[in-house]
Amino acid sequence: MFEILVDAMSVFFTLSNVLAVALGLIIGIVIGAIPGLNVPMIVALLLPITFYMDPITGLSLLLGVYKGGTYGGSISAVLINTPGAPAAACTQLDGYPMALKGQGGKALQASIYGSVIGELIADILLIALATQIARFALKFGPNEKFSLVFFALVTIGVASGQNRLKGIAAGLIGLFIYSIGIEPISAASRFIFGNINFYGGIPFLPMLIGLFGVSEFFVQIEKKAVAGSKETVIPISKNREDNVISMKEFKANIWNILRSSFIGIGIGALPGSGSSISAYVAYGAARNASKDPDSFGQGALEGVIAPETANNATVGGALIPLLTLGIPGDAITAILLGVFLIHGIVPGPELFTKSADLVYPIFISLMVGNVLHLVIAQLGLKLFMKMIQISKAILFPIIIVLCIFGAYSVGTSMFDVYVMLFFGILGYIMKKLDIPTAPLLMGHILGSLFEKSLVQSLILSKGSIVPFFTRPISLFFLLLTVFFIFWSGFSSYLRKKKNARSR
């Protein structure tokens, strides 16, 4: 194993390969940070270009984009309360409140460390144990997937904290929004209202941009503006402790980082889930494990580290079924599968025997990518902190233009732009009423896996729900769900009691 890696290093380390990784990361971070530009789009666009490159160079570039793009979303999530990528929708819950307290620099640094460590652990597991993990992931049939999604949905309710009922209601409305369109199982149409635009369902990215980007625009425009004001979006603190993570804070989060990494890898290794789900589950788990769960949503450092670690660990996790089984788990890995094939690498069980000469250098490229990610993201951090210092009056018009261009470009359709506007207004109203918006998005994301796995399970069991409780992995997740509900209720009861006593 070790010798192979040394050989692979000598193959990988050329100037063009290292530059390709760096360039990919930079492109990814920028695309990820801009609301409305998404990673699958840019990878598809780069695909024909990489055809003319050496396979290792081309793949290094695109894997760099994948990593950078997953991280980049957190930058805009923290600084302007607008996640640039779906995976960062959870990061803003605590990232933006931190930024409002002047701790934007610290939040971003937490995101960098979390992302890089999550990625590193995932890459090591990918290299060492990919086949074993993939074999285990195959045990997840419809029953197991359903129980997992059910668990994730409950996590959302738990993570809504004080507004549990409102959070659940928002999640349910998200599920309803998912159900609009042609249903994928029997091709029945649902809630179309005779409008062809609804056939495809409510497009996800315009919804994301509206719910977070446009609603924030309304929140900002609502405040009476002072003529000639140079006010910035978030205060920038000059204090060192607001801009860097101390060793103490890092140590306090080691378990959080490890837990989130494994959640990220595990969910990533299951085809069909993805980084937004893992981010949310890791957030819920961190909240449940925290000594002070009520600080979540108010700018808790753990609340930034958990989702950011998990979503980047998911990148490595998603490569596991892709490389060992040839099964892509999401839109980006589906394109990457095409990229591998074009370069003569056939992902699947024969990968390590047939294309070992290419696979190991790519593993090296992933590891080098982690180091470069740390360096580039740190440099980028300084740049982004500078950029955020321009006045609101210039920044928000720019954001709304980007949102509109972004929503339009998803499907080059005006309908998508209006979907964005609709969710912008809805998101604004929800923010005013203190109804959490993230569960709405999660309902939409989880809806398809929820329904599909449920229907498949019931077909396979001829309508019986017994297998949900007799299959061990499925039962495990259901028990975990029960535990989660009781634990969150129990711990909040304990805190209330404690508070009452101290008063």
Added chain:
Amino acid sequence: MKKILVLFVVLFMTAGLFAQGAAEAQTKTLDYPTKTIELIVPWGAGGRTDINARFFAAVAPKYLGQPMVVVNKAGGGSVIGGQYVAAAKPDGYTLIAMTPGTNVFPVLLGQAPYDTFDFIPLGQIGSGTMVIASNPKRPYQNVQELVAYAKANPGKVTYACVTLSGPQMGFLRWAEAAGITFSHVPVGNDNEAVEAALGGHVDIAMTSSIATILSHVNTGALNALLTFNEVRDPALPDMPTAVENGWNVIASPFTGIAGPKGMSDELVTFLRDVFMKVVEDPEFVDMVKKAGESYIPKNGEDFHKVWVNDYEGNKGIIERMGLLK
């Protein structure tokens, strides 16, 4: 100030009129193309159709002299992109990369606001090979054993397949010809079908592309049972087709390029000519083959025949299954 503005507006509008008049005059002698051509992909970025379309758009400018951009208009099982092109101006600047999923099923099921023949086929790029694969732990190792087992246990064998897709229609036609009933487990895409069969959650998987199962067949994790093309797939030369086994079912998930109905004959001839030049370009052939697509180029007329054949074959099974609205 106001006068100047009005003047500008008038100037712009006349310029626009002239430009339009000029374009009309040009079409007569077919001075096409003069601007960027949009190739609509009615699916999201990264799928089989999308990758083929991007290869096509990368090579086509060589023969067109104008850029070609791929525009993804996903959603509604490709009905949204299909409707966009069906309603587009037939000037050759809006083309579509299509599969049976766009022009056959939505139409047959009454879900599309357009008709199959609202498009003019320009040519076929390639076609996947539909294939049935089974989990080797099941008590059947080849298609004869499967048929015998399934006949003895009607409805017990489960197959994973995308709902109302090309593969499912092919599968249903075959099941009808063989006289067997199976239980359908709907999945979102071919990869999910393969995943379910690998994990043993379903008995067999029906996918639209041999590339999705090939390495699992080579390592013994799956058994390939039957293919549905006219000829055997070069990747599995020992695997007999349905026709060779005596079931008269040919189904292939073609990928091709088409334009909206109403394009002038000169334009169609020109585009079909360009199409053949592109698909025979060595650079293009290389890309498509490497991407794992069965490269089966067909000119416009032949593609039209494949298309009609597919339409008729599937119409039959949909009617007999009572799916037609």
Added chain:
Amino acid sequence: MVLHNKQTLIEGLFFLLFGLVILLLIPSQIMVTPSIHTTTTPAFIPTVVAVALMIVGFLMVIKSFRAKHKTTKNIDFSLESFLRVGGSILLLVAYIEMFRIIGIVVASAVFVAVFSYIFGLRSWVKMAVTVVVVPVVVWLVFEYVFKIPLPHGFLF
């Protein structure tokens, strides 16, 4: 029975009503493909959602009559903020509608100016720079780098 939290009551009633509307829409809005037999129908998930939403709404209504729980933070609502947000929604609709007429780039230039004025920008030099630079850069990035065709009107 004393009403303690009006906001929770209204929200609860809204969710109740929303669930009810979904339930009522299901028969007319879900077309079931005949003869595709699955154990659940396509109406299953929407029905579950509707019923669950009504339960949540009902719980919130009950909650609003119970004294114990903390009142959520008050909504700061003023006519002026309503006008600002309502006005900006109308401006955004105008912006979007102007794509087809004057093109997305010119429309963006116009509305960058309008919105930056609303946000309080009074430095004409800065505004001029933003108005020119932002739409042009965004346009170049989307149309030339990402090759996404954008709507152009008669101006550009």
